[in-house]
Structure formats: structure tokens, C-alpha cells
Amino acid sequence: MTAQRRVVAEVLDGRHVHLTADEVHARAVAKLPEISRATVYNTLGELVSLGEVLEVSTDKRAKRYDPNAHQPHHHLVCAQCGTIKDVHPSGNPLADLPDSERFGFKVSDVEVTYRGVCPNCSAA
Amino acid sequence: MTAQRRVVAEVLDGRHVHLTADEVHARAVAKLPEISRATVYNTLGELVSLGEVLEVSTDKRAKRYDPNAHQPHHHLVCAQCGTIKDVHPSGNPLADLPDSERFGFKVSDVEVTYRGVCPNCSAA
DNA sequence: CGCCACCATGGACAAAGTCCAAGACCGGGC
DNA sequence: GCCCGGTCTTGGACTTTGTCCATGGTGGCG
Numbered sequence: 001m002t003a004q005r006r007v008v009a010e011v012l013d014g015r016h017v018h019l020t021a022d023e024v025h026a027r028a029v030a031k032l033p034e035i036s037r038a039t040v041y042n043t044l045g046e047l048v049s050l051g052e053v054l055e056v057s058t059d060k061r062a063k064r065y066d067p068n069a070h071q072p073h074h075h076l077v078c079a080q081c082g083t084i085k086d087v088h089p090s091g092n093p094l095a096d097l098p099d100s101e102r103f104g105f106k107v108s109d110v111e112v113t114y115r116g117v118c119p120n121c122s123a124a
Numbered sequence: 125m126t127a128q129r130r131v132v133a134e135v136l137d138g139r140h141v142h143l144t145a146d147e148v149h150a151r152a153v154a155k156l157p158e159i160s161r162a163t164v165y166n167t168l169g170e171l172v173s174l175g176e177v178l179e180v181s182t183d184k185r186a187k188r189y190d191p192n193a194h195q196p197h198h199h200l201v202c203a204q205c206g207t208i209k210d211v212h213p214s215g216n217p218l219a220d221l222p223d224s225e226r227f228g229f230k231v232s233d234v235e236v237t238y239r240g241v242c243p244n245c246s247a248a
Numbered sequence: 249c250g251c252c253a254c255c256a257t258g259g260a261c262a263a264a265g266t267c268c269a270a271g272a273c274c275g276g277g278c
Numbered sequence: 279g280c281c282c283g284g285t286c287t288t289g290g291a292c293t294t295t296g297t298c299c300a301t302g303g304t305g306g307c308g
Binding site: 057076093094101102109115119 | 213220221225228242
């Protein structure tokens with residue numbers, strides 16, 4: 001656990017938002033100016049492997065990192081401003097996929113993304 | 125409707141696979157060698173706006189284009205080889221999102237991605 | 249004290265996509 | 279038939295996002 005990794009962990013910790021790798025880097029630099037992009041990417045990759053952080057790809061521009069890895073949840077995205085909210089739908093989408101639609105896959109995970117327009121953007 | 129657009133539409137038409145923009149470009153070039161990348165991107169963008177084609181982002185590397193836009197469906201992705209299958213779960217995930225979890229959003233769409241391992245990869 | 253393994257660094261590189269200025273093409277009006 | 283205006287395509291430069299690699303430093307251990 002080096003100084004650099006601590007900083008990356010601190011950036012994600014607590015603030016329950018969904019940062020891009022670049023944003024993580026920007027905030028890490030604010031705390032530890034000489035940290036490099038490569039290190040941030042390395043560390044994020046390790047956190048993902050450890051299951052401490054989730055990679056989310058709600059848009060195709062950049063990966064986002066979700067510190068809320070320990071509770072299963074899904075995402076609600078504003079189509080206009082890109083805001084992301086965590087949501088907890090009732091029901092289990094995994095159960096909605098009948099065997100006949102599994103094509104022999106071992107299905108292990110589901111990712112649900114709701115899209116819509118947030119109050120802010122629909123007001124504007 | 126120019127020659128270039130016809131070619132892009134032809135590439136997507138019929139073959140029910142999920143091509144990346146680059147693959148679309150490669151196949152378009154085979155039919156019309158002087159077509160440029162910019163044109164393919166433009167045309168794909170228009171097809172998406174028209175609702176003729178869907179953008180799918182199952183991995184974060186590249187957008188994929190799904191010609192099966194007129195029938196709602198979701199995707200089953202192999203975590204190892206990236207194969208994509210269309211699936212049709214029972215149930216409606218939109219209905220599973222209670223008002224209390226909508227944060228005032230106008231929710232209009234849901235995208236469900238199942239992840240797993242395909243028979244081929246799990247055999248290997 | 250010296251060595252070794254690991255890690256961070258920065259810069260180059262790669263992939264995917266966007267933007268822009270210039271030219272081709274097409275249809276309409278004269 | 280010819281010019282005009284607009285629209286589309288083109289090619290290339292540029293940006294963004296991410297990965298790779300060689301180098302150098304640091305800490306622990308014998």
C-alpha cells in the first residue's frame with residue numbers, strides 16, 4: 001500500500017459519485033502532484049480486480065468507476081447531462097432470462113441501465 | 125440517399141450481427157473503395173437518429189451498431205470472447221423501477237446486458 | 249551495507265472518434 | 279445548356295482515452 005494507492009483509494013472513498021479515470025487522476029493530482037496517469041490506471045485496475053470498485057460503462061466515451069461495489073445496484077442515466085444515479089429496482093432480471101434464451105452461456109451477471117431525462121434537464 | 129449511404133445501409137441490412145464502426149467501414153470499403161471513415165460515422169449517426177439502428181456499448185472499446193432496432197431486445201455477452209447474442213427476457217424491467225427510485229427522471233428506456241461465458245469459451 | 253524485487257514514472261504509442269476546410273455533385277432557375 | 283447555391287463526401291489533422299515499456303527509485307532482508 002503505497003502513497004499513490006492510498007490517494008487513489010481516498011479519491012473514491014466516501015463520495016458516492018461515478019468518476020471517470022481522468023477525473024480520478026485530476027483529483028489524485030490535487031493531493032499528490034507528481035502522480036502519473038499510468039499509476040492511476042494501474043491502481044484503478046487493481047481495485048477493480050480486488051472487487052473494491054466497479055467499472056461502469058454508461059456512455060462509450062470513458063470508463064467510470066463506482067465505489068459502491070459491495071451492494072448490487074443499477075444505474076439511471078440522464079440522456080442529456082450524463083448524470084448517473086444508483087437505483088435499486090425490485091425484481092431480479094437474472095430470473096427473467098429463461099433457459100431457452102441463454103444459448104448455453106453460464107450467465108453470471110446482469111447490468112441494467114435506465115435512460116431518461118433528469119428534472120434539471122427537462123426543466124431547461 | 126446517396127451511394128455512400130446506400131452502402132452503409134446495405135452492410136447493416138440483413139446480417140443480424142453487431143458490428144463496430146470500424147467493421148462497418150471495412151465492409152463498406154469493400155463495396156465502395158473510396159468511402160471515407162468520416163462518411164461512415166456520419167451515416168451511422170444519422171441512422172441512429174432516425175431510429176433505424178441502435179448503438180450498443182457492451183464493451184468500452186468501441187461502439188457497436190445493431191440493425192435490429194425495431195424489436196426491443198437485450199444482449200447477452202461473453203466475458204471472454206465478446207460474442208453478443210440478442211435475448212428476449214420475460215418481464216419488463218421498466219416496471220421494476222418504483223417511482224421512489226426515479227428521482228424525478230422521465231425514464232424512457234432500459235438497456236439490459238447479461239454477462240457470462242459462452243459454451244465455446246467454457247469448454248476451452 | 250548491498251542486493252533484489254517491486255513499484256511509480258513519464259513518455260511514446262495505439263485505438264476510436266470528431267472536426268473542419270475544400271471540393272464534388274445535384275437540382276432548380278434562367 | 280449554364281450558373282448558382284446548397285448539401286454531401288472526402289481526407290487529414292486533431293482529441294480523447296487508454297496501454298505499454300524502459301528507467302529509476304525505494305524498502306526490506308540477508
